[in-house]
Amino acid sequence: MSNLAEQFRQLSTLLHRTRGDWQHTPFACRELPWPELAPALMALNEAQLDTLDEDDTAALAFFAPLRPETVASHAYRLPELDRADDYATPRWSNGIPGRKWAQIKDFAANITAEHAILEWCAGKGHLGRLLAQQGAPSVTSLEWNADLCRQGAEVAEQFKLDHHFVCADALSADAARLFRPEQQALALHACGELHLRFLRHAAAAGTRRLALSPCCYHLIDGDHYRPLSAAGRQQDLHLDRQSLRLPLQQQVTGGERVRRLRHIELTWRLAFDELQQHLTGTTRYLPLPSFPKQLLSGDFADFAHWACEQKSLPVPNSIDGEHWLQRAEQRRLLVKRIELVRHRYRYLLELWLLLDRALFLEEQGYRVNLGTFTAESNTPRRYLLQASRN
Ligand SMILES: C[S@@+](CC[C@H](N)C(=O)[O-])C[C@H]1O[C@@H](n2cnc3c(N)ncnc32)[C@H](O)[C@@H]1O
Known part of the structure; x- marks a missing residue:
């Protein structure tokens, strides 16, 4: 068996065993899927969640006592290949x-x-x-x-x-x-x-x-x-x-503006989901497609109009943005806690x-x-x- 084949075998075993960590749809969850991780994850506030998620080394150190095998698998790093001598531009x-x-x-x-x-x-x-x-x-x-x-x-x-x-x-x-x-x-x-x-x-x-x-x-x-x-x-x-x-959720950190837009997008998607569940009387998560970021520069009611049209839902006469945004707050924290776990499987x-x-x-x-x-x-x-x- 080649070296790569042996690595693949070990990695496959781990990923099969840990499927319950990485295969969740965070937006569709209403509670943490892992009661045993709740004490550690619930102790983190939003700023701590964001900081940890952006720093892979720190996040792996956080998870080392909780998911030792997953963290140990990160020891297998791919070698650095050749790099250009210079980046001078013709x-x-x-x-x-x-x-x-x-x-x-x-x-x-x-x-x-x-x-x-x-x-x-x-x-x-x-x-x-x-x-x-x-x-x-x-x-x-x-x-x-x-x-x-x-x-x-x-x-x-x-x-x-x-x-x-x-x-x-x-x-x-x-x-x-x-x-x-x-x-x-x-x-x-x-x-x-x-x-x-x-x-x-x-x-x-x-x-x-x-x-x-x-x-x-x-x-x-x-x-x-x-x-x-x-x-x-x-x-x-x-x-x-x-x-x-x-x-692909591995981002080169994009600075404050990108971080702010990501925050708004996450909140608005969840707020729309709260609204659509109310309109349709279901409890099923309805994903929205990706969209141009300029949609995030208006107000939530306009965004919700656009989203209703996308999903062929009747557009309500008036939308109480404050109400739906408020409802998204708790879900946003839940999504971030679940993502903190899932993201530790990006590389693997x-x-x-x-x-x-x-x-x-x-x-x-x-x-x-x-x-x-x-x-x-x-x-x-x-x-x-x-x-x-x-
Ligand atoms: C991500 S870009 C990469 C371009 C280039 N290799 C680079 O790295 O700068 C992907 C390219 O694939 C082209 N592409 C997408 N689908 C294609 C298809 N079905 N047939 C041929 N080219 C396609 C796109 O137009 C685009 O130029």
Whole structure:
């Protein structure tokens, strides 16, 4: 059994055993699901909950006596891979935000540009362009947004680079034909189904080298994740979309404004839920989709109007905002206490998903390497899966 397979086995056992900790929908809970944790969690006020949740090390220390196995599993850290020597910006990088540029440079630092490159879900092809400039034999960037392709192609033309765009849907059957054996296929921050296809197509074509940094694990076909590897299928956690979202709740701390907006959003969502339960006479939680943050700059009554329309509920003539916001207060604290526990599984669930992908590639005859390619301050989506075959 490979080292990764052994890690996966241990992690699967833990995640099966602790399912009751991470699989709850906090918004749907009316009481703490773990009576044994109540004394410790109820002793924390809101400010303490917020501070602890933002500091993973402190939160793990808090949970060490309560959930020793979960905390011990965090000892398995992925190695740091190569990083760029510098982040100096070339002329064409104008307009790429600093953190994005650092991610691209760091990703590129892990690529030896000796084969033709296929860049999957490329955006404007910044990564492909950098590699073309560093001497990659040829670069093909797949992207479905025609405007991004046009902009990328213009820069390639301007610098006379061997860098071409294929403007097509990565989920179409034709996209599989872009993969070749003598090739290096790259995907930087390709969402769920897009990177699952990337791995399947590359393995089927016998593509010599792969490098993938996955994101948005929940954006998949179907309601549940179907593990890629045989090991994953044997130890299937039956992850639904809400569990698949958990690793993405790892935020780079966004400062006071972001914190304030998060607070308002949480309170308003819960206040609307109180209102809708009253209107429908049910006690069932009704989730709202994500929405533009400017909706939070009006008042709660306007937000509740919008939410009623979203959910095809009759809009009440008048909405007593104070009343519903007041009712949300206690639920907000409950949600934060439950999240404090769930968030301690973000890393472990992401690791499980990464290892499933890694084991799939091992099963397909690849040598696999897994680590972090960039600093956490650049992005929480900083895992890189590298694979090669002879
Ligand atoms: C998160 S961005 C990553 C872009 C680039 N790799 C980077 O890191 O800067 C994902 C890209 O995938 C593209 N995309 C989404 N769905 C796609 C599809 N079905 N086919 C091709 N491209 C797609 C989006 O337009 C977007 O440019």
